[in-house]
Amino acid sequence: xxxxxxxxxxxxxxxxxxxxxxxxxxxxxxxxxxxxxxxxxxxxxxxxxxxxxxxxxxxxxxxxxxxxxxxxxxxxxxxxxxxxxxxxxxxxxxxxxxxxxxxxxxxxxxxxxxxxxxxxxxxxxxxxxxxxxxxxxxxxxxxxxxxxxxxxxxxxxxxxxxxxxxxxxxxxxxxxxxxxxxxxxxxxxxxxxxxxxxxxxxxxxxxxxxxxxxxxxxxxxxxxxxxxxxxxxxxxxxxxxxxxxxxxxxxxxxxxxxxxxxxxxxxxxxxxxxxxxxxxxxxxxxxxxxxxxxxxxxxxxxxxxxxxxxxxxxx
Amino acid sequence: xxxxxxxxxxxxxxxxxxxxxxxxxxxxxxxxxxxxxxxxxxxxxxxxxxxxxxxxxxxxxxxxxxxxxxxxxxxxxxxxxxxxxxxxxxxxxxxxxxxxxxxxxxxxxxxxxxxxxxxxxxxxxxxxxxxxxxxxxxxxxxxxxxxxxxxxxxxxxxxxxxxxxxxxxxxxxxxxxxxxxxxxxxxxxxxxxxxxxxxxxxxxxxxxxxxxxxxxxxxxxxxxxxxxxxxxxxxxxxxxxxxxxxxxxxxxxxxxxxxxxxxxxxxxxxxxxxxxxxxxxxxxxxxxxxxxxxxxxxxxxxxxxxxxxxxxxxxxxxxxxxxxxxxxxxxxxxxxxxxxxxxxxxxxxxxxxxxxxxxxxxxxxxxxxxxxxxxxxxxxxxxxxxxxxxxxxxxxxxxxxxxxxxxxxxxxxxxxxxxxxxxxxxxxxxxxxxxxxxxxxxxxxxxxxxxxxxxxxxxxxxxxxxxxxxxxxxxxxxxxxxxxxxxxxxxxxxxxx
Numbered sequence: 001x002x003x004x005x006x007x008x009x010x011x012x013x014x015x016x017x018x019x020x021x022x023x024x025x026x027x028x029x030x031x032x033x034x035x036x037x038x039x040x041x042x043x044x045x046x047x048x049x050x051x052x053x054x055x056x057x058x059x060x061x062x063x064x065x066x067x068x069x070x071x072x073x074x075x076x077x078x079x080x081x082x083x084x085x086x087x088x089x090x091x092x093x094x095x096x097x098x099x100x101x102x103x104x105x106x107x108x109x110x111x112x113x114x115x116x117x118x119x120x121x122x123x124x125x126x127x128x129x130x131x132x133x134x135x136x137x138x139x140x141x142x143x144x145x146x147x148x149x150x151x152x153x154x155x156x157x158x159x160x161x162x163x164x165x166x167x168x169x170x171x172x173x174x175x176x177x178x179x180x181x182x183x184x185x186x187x188x189x190x191x192x193x194x195x196x197x198x199x200x201x202x203x204x205x206x207x208x209x210x211x212x213x214x215x216x217x218x219x220x221x222x223x224x225x226x227x228x229x230x231x232x233x234x235x236x237x238x239x240x241x242x243x244x245x246x247x248x249x250x251x252x253x254x255x256x257x258x259x260x261x262x263x264x265x266x267x268x269x270x271x272x273x274x275x276x277x278x279x280x281x282x283x284x285x286x287x288x289x290x291x292x293x294x295x296x297x298x299x300x301x302x303x304x305x306x307x308x309x310x311x312x313x314x315x
Numbered sequence: 316x317x318x319x320x321x322x323x324x325x326x327x328x329x330x331x332x333x334x335x336x337x338x339x340x341x342x343x344x345x346x347x348x349x350x351x352x353x354x355x356x357x358x359x360x361x362x363x364x365x366x367x368x369x370x371x372x373x374x375x376x377x378x379x380x381x382x383x384x385x386x387x388x389x390x391x392x393x394x395x396x397x398x399x400x401x402x403x404x405x406x407x408x409x410x411x412x413x414x415x416x417x418x419x420x421x422x423x424x425x426x427x428x429x430x431x432x433x434x435x436x437x438x439x440x441x442x443x444x445x446x447x448x449x450x451x452x453x454x455x456x457x458x459x460x461x462x463x464x465x466x467x468x469x470x471x472x473x474x475x476x477x478x479x480x481x482x483x484x485x486x487x488x489x490x491x492x493x494x495x496x497x498x499x500x501x502x503x504x505x506x507x508x509x510x511x512x513x514x515x516x517x518x519x520x521x522x523x524x525x526x527x528x529x530x531x532x533x534x535x536x537x538x539x540x541x542x543x544x545x546x547x548x549x550x551x552x553x554x555x556x557x558x559x560x561x562x563x564x565x566x567x568x569x570x571x572x573x574x575x576x577x578x579x580x581x582x583x584x585x586x587x588x589x590x591x592x593x594x595x596x597x598x599x600x601x602x603x604x605x606x607x608x609x610x611x612x613x614x615x616x617x618x619x620x621x622x623x624x625x626x627x628x629x630x631x632x633x634x635x636x637x638x639x640x641x642x643x644x645x646x647x648x649x650x651x652x653x654x655x656x657x658x659x660x661x662x663x664x665x666x667x668x669x670x671x672x673x674x675x676x677x678x679x680x681x682x683x684x685x686x687x688x689x690x691x692x693x694x695x696x697x698x699x700x701x702x703x704x705x706x707x708x709x710x711x712x713x714x715x716x717x718x719x720x721x722x723x724x725x726x727x728x729x730x731x732x733x734x735x736x737x738x739x740x741x742x743x744x745x746x747x748x749x750x751x752x753x754x755x756x757x758x759x760x761x762x763x764x765x766x767x768x769x770x771x772x773x774x775x776x777x778x779x780x781x782x783x784x785x786x787x788x789x790x791x792x793x794x795x796x797x798x799x800x801x802x803x804x805x806x807x808x809x810x811x812x
Contacts, residue, residue, distance in 0.1 A: 004376055008577055015369040023361055030357055030730065032722030047722050073725075105725040 032103035034076045044102035048074040048084065051109040057088040070111075088113050123157030132177040139179075141186070147172030150197065163199040167211040170195045176223075181269065182230040185246075189224045192216050194233065196246050212248050225267040225274070227296060234274060234296065236265045241276065243296065255294065272297040319669070324797065326665035330690060331795030334697035334788055341706045349714035353727045356707055360734045363703065370574050371741045377573035378748050381547060381630045389527025389631075390432050393534065401534050405437065406467070406505055407526050408496055408512040408592055412443045412488040416517040418454055420636070423552065425462050427520035427634075433527050439468040439499070439510075443492030447476040470499060478603075483801050486601035486608030489514050493592075493600050500592075508540065510592035514601070514609075518636040519587045520552055528631040529589050536627060540591040541620050543584045543613055546629045548572055550637045551754045555764065557637035559771035561646050563778055564654075565637045566749050576628035581688045583663075584613040584626055587633045594619075606800055607660040614667050617685075621676030632752075647781060655786035659793075659800050661693045697791055700783025704776075707731050738775075746772050 028035060033042040050059065052070040059066040061074065062083050068074075070086060079102045085095040091113040098106050124131075127145040134141060142151040143166075153160040166174075166188070174188035174195075187196050196212040220238040227234060227243070235242045235252065238261045244252035256276075264277040274294040279287045344352035393403045411424060421442070428440060442458055444451035455471040463469045474491040481487045493512065500510060511533055515521070522528075525546060533539045550557075550565035557565070575582055584590075586609055595601075598619045601608040617624040638653050639646045667689060671682045710718060710727060718724040746769055756764065793800060 004380065004577065005579065007376065008373060011369055011372055015365050019362060019365045022365075023358065026361055026730070027354065027357060030723050030726040031354070045722075047725055049725060103722050104720050105722055107720075107725075 029075070043078065045076045046079055046100035046102055047105040048077060048082070048098055048100065049105055049107045049109060050074070050084075050086070050111070052086060052088070052094075052111040052113050054088065054091075054113060057086040057091075057094075057113055060085040060087065071109075084108075086111065086113065091115050121157060123153060123160075124151070125157075125160045126151065130173060134179050137179060137183060141177050143174065143177075147174070150177075150199070152199070164197045164211070166197070167195050167213045169193075169213050169215075175221075178224065178226060180226045180230040181228050185230065187224060187226070187233065189221050191220055192218075194221065194224055194235070196233075212246060214244065214246075214248065214250075216252075220261075222262065223265055226269070228269060228272050234267065236263060236274075236276070238262065241265075241274065241294065255296075256292075260289075271295070322672070323665050323669060326668050327662075327797065328795045330661050330664055330693050330697070331788075331791035333690070333694050334791050335795075337694070337698050338701055338706070338788075341702065342709065345706065345709035345713050349710035349718045350721065350723055352706075353710045353714075353718075353723045356702065356710070357723075357727065357730050359702055360707070360730050363699070364734055364737045367737055367741045371744050373574045373577040374570055374748065375744065377547075377577050377630070378751065381573070381632070382751065384528075384630045387524065387528075388432065389524045389531050392531050393527055396531070396534055403530055403534060404509060405530050405533065406439060406500075406510045407433070407437060407529070408439045408441065408493075408500075408510050410441045410443055410489055410492050410496070410512065410514045411517050411519070412485045412492065412514070413448075413451070413454075413517045414445055414485070414488075415448055415450075417450070418457060420518050421454065421458060422461070423520055424515070424518060425458065425465075427523075429462070429465050430523055431521060431526050432523045433525075433530070435465060436467045438466045438526070439470070439496065440466045441470045441472060441492045441496050443472050443474060443488050445476070445488055446473040468499060468503070470496065472496075480604060482604040482606075482799075484603065484606055484608060486605060486611070487603040489608065490600040490603050493595060497592075497596060507593040507596050508591065511544075511589055512592040512595055513587070513589040515587040515633065516635055518552060520634045522546075522632050522634070525629075525631050525633065528629050532627055532629060533591075538623070540594045541616075541624050542590070543616065543624075543626045544589040544629050545572075545576065545582065545584055545626050546587065546589075546631050546633045547576065548586050549632045549634050549752055551632075551634040551752075552636045553639075554637055554753065555757055555760050557639045558643065558646055559767065559774060560643065560778065561637045561639035561650055562768070563771060563774060564650050564782060566745075566752075567778070569752065570745060570748070576630070579625065579628070580684075581692070582626040582628065583610050585609055587635070588626075590616070605662060605666070606656060607662055610660050610663055611666060614663055614670065618667075618670040618674055618677075621674070622678070622681050622685075634754075651782055651786055654782050655790050656800070658693070658696065658787035658790035661787070661791050661794055664689055664693065693787065693791065697784050697787040700779045700785075701788070703731075703734070704779065704783070742772055742775055 028042060032045050032047065034045045035042055050070050050072050055070055057070040059068060059070065059072060059074070066072070066074065077100045079100055082098045082100060083095070084098045085093060087093045094111055094113055096108065098108070100106060123140065124142055126142075128142040128151070129145045129147055130143040132141045138155055140153050140155065140157070142153070143149070144151070148166050149162055150164045150166065151160060152163045170188075170193055171190055174190050177186055177188045179186045185196055185198055187194055189195070192215065194214040194216070196214070198209040198211065216235070216237065221235060222238060223236040225234040231246050233244050233246060235244060238258070240254050240258055241256040242252040242254050244250050258278050260277070260279045266275045267273070268275065272295070274296060275291060276294065277289055277291050279289050281287050341352055341355060344355070396403065409428060411421070413421065425440065428438065429435070440462070442455060444455055451473060459469060459471060472492040472495045474488040478487070497507070500507065511529060513529070529544050532544055536542055547569065549569045554562055554565070572585060575585075588609065590612070594616055598612075598615045602611045602615070605611050613624070613626060638649050640649050664686075668686060671677065671686065711724065714724060750769075753768070756762070790800070
């Protein structure tokens with residue numbers, strides 16, 4: 001037998017030995033058994049699987065600090081109840097009474113360790129009275145304390161800058177701010193007014209266009225939506241649903257007269273469809289609430305026709 | 316006779332039955348008893364980890380031996396044997412069975428012979444063409460005009476189509492050529508026992524020391540006629556030009572052969588190899604109706620000599636072409652077909668068992684051991700990748716919430732992950748070794764190819780998926796169903812750079 005064949009034979013028998021000695025250990029451990037060398041018996045055990053966000057938390061099991069940090073697997077636990085505590089610096093601790101069952105795994109894999117207050121940051125760099133989040137464009141818009149100047153920043157509070165003035169005639173304070181689909185305009189509205197603003201582009205100190213102020217005296221504006229053309233506005237007042245052009249002297253078209261003074265509305269911007277709730281009195285004289293769908297997309301309604309006909313959908 | 320046929324059919328069914336049985340059983344277990352399935356998978360995973368470490372170590376050892384003998388002048392070693400009274404009066408008969416290979420394939424093979432560090436007056440070359448190939452006569456004439464005077468004899472033979480009891484196999488062609496060569500040897504007064512025959516694939520380019528190495532081992536072997544001589548097949552002819560997928564598959568094939576060369580008790584001839592011409596004649600030449608003639612010839616000799624026949628590894632390379640095609644998909648298909656043809660070696664199992672049943676000389680234990688090795692290697696080939704890649708995750712997918720709450724459900728993916736980490740570590744060794752057996756970069760190939768040839772190893776899981784087990788399972792299924800395969804050689808082309 002050559003030297004190589006001798007080495008190979010040794011390797012082969014070594015591999016066989018490793019396989020047959022390692023296999024029982026791997027199999028018993030995989031199945032949740034632990035060999036007790038004192039009693040020469042296998043005991044049924046359980047597993048705790050821990051995953052935290054953020055990672056790296058210290059693990060205390062029944063008050064005893066373990067070597068591992070999260071994410072971690074605590075193997076070979078005898079069945080029973082355990083007090084589990086996780087600690088991470090500058091985060092609130094997390095604790096739980098875990099019941100470990102034989103040959104089973106307790107998966108605690110969605111743990112969030114919340115940071116302590118030191119993580120709170122001030123985002124505004126001027127005194128503000130209101131703010132709105134624009135998730136689509138990852139922006140925060142702020143209104144100053146007097147309700148006259150609009151600012152914006154990113155979600156970290158960085159790039160904080162003034163983007164425009166509220167028109168002088170606009171009565172503080174606006175209910176909401178909404179950015180147009182083309183991202184070039186935004187509207188704010190209060191109970192009787194809508195102001196359309198043209199924010200300044202980055203680095204430009206002049207207004208792109210002067211703001212537009214639309215007045216609706218005698219009506220309570222509940223909500224306003226941008227049409228997908230970024231030119232028309234859909235108004236929901238306490239009496240009706242209207243559509244208007246974004247011009248100071250435009251005549252709004254009354255689409256629906258509402259029976260209910262407070263109507264729940266939702267606008268689906270992709271299809272320009274308005275869903276709203278209104279009450280209707282039945283033949284039995286009882287008032288019922290119904291949900292209606294009003295399509296305002298270009299395929300369903302031509303705005304020019306709409307404006308010309310001044311059609312009232314419910315009439 | 317009828318009984319023999321029935322026994323043969325049963326034996327043909329066994330490998331496919333076992334492979335499919337294992338796969339179906341594991342799938343059923345994954346559905347109905349995922350815990351049992353997971354236990355089997357963990358055992359298999361652990362076995363595979365140990366096996367990977369063991370085989371990679373053997374590969375390193377074989378590689379080391381190949382590297383050590385790389386520049387050895389074997390002819391000088393043969394001359395030194397004269398001092399021990401061993402004279403080298405051997406003739407080398409080299410048979411190239413040709414199917415459709417053109418001159419672009421055949422010329423380099425003959426040139427490699429011409430450049431060998433061995434006396435050409437001791438070399439007889441037989442170009443074994445198929446009569447049915449329309450270009451055979453023309454190619455033969457061209458090669459004869461170029462190489463006729465370069466060797467002791469250059470013979471062209473033309474194997475007739477449709478001979479009785481023959482299938483269209485390489486073995487039938489090689490046998491025809493060997494019989495013609497025997498006539499020539501007789502006419503020249505050369506004894507069979509003085510001749511070593513090498514049957515090479517048409518694209519085989521031998522190393523310049525191959526015949527010196529072969530002669531040395533033949534002359535120093537205690538029973539030289541009771542052994543086959545197996546070089547290490549590498550696919551270096553066009554390895555720099557071949558696409559990554561094909562290159563990786565062929566490098567892996569070379570590695571498998573290197574590993575096998577270390578496991579002498581299981582070692583069987585493969586592809587291009589050499590043996591005593593006397594033995595070839597005594598055992599009745601290559602089989603004329605079987606596709607896997609390269610391995611069946613070993614088993615024929617093994618049975619003929621009552622089990623006293625072995626394969627001696629030669630740590631010297633013969634280089635062949637990487638099989639690839641013009642498009643990626645065609646290359647995959649070509650590789651798949653080639654591997655299925657190799658896996659058709661499973662036909663050796665019924666051949667061997669039938670032989671054992673009629674043989675009294677071989678000890679029963681040897682019969683059981685060799686049969687088991689053969690069956691186990693083919694069944695493992697057909698199922699391993701399917702178990703690791705497809706069946707491995709099944710208990711977790713099909714086991715539901717109950718299984719995933721179990722400790723074993725939690726541990727199974729971890730152990731599978733460990734297996735893949737081991738395989739990854741082993742593949743790093745393969746990457747290094749593959750760089751060492753690579754021939755120098757030809758002119759016109761960018762140095763960036765070096766980087767590509769390292770990075771391409773990330774494709775290994777993809778390759779395992781496609782041609783790990785499926786060709787072998789395909790071959791076994793065909794054999795089990797009695798749909799026999801004809802020899803369909805891989806069509807190889809040379810790419811001019």
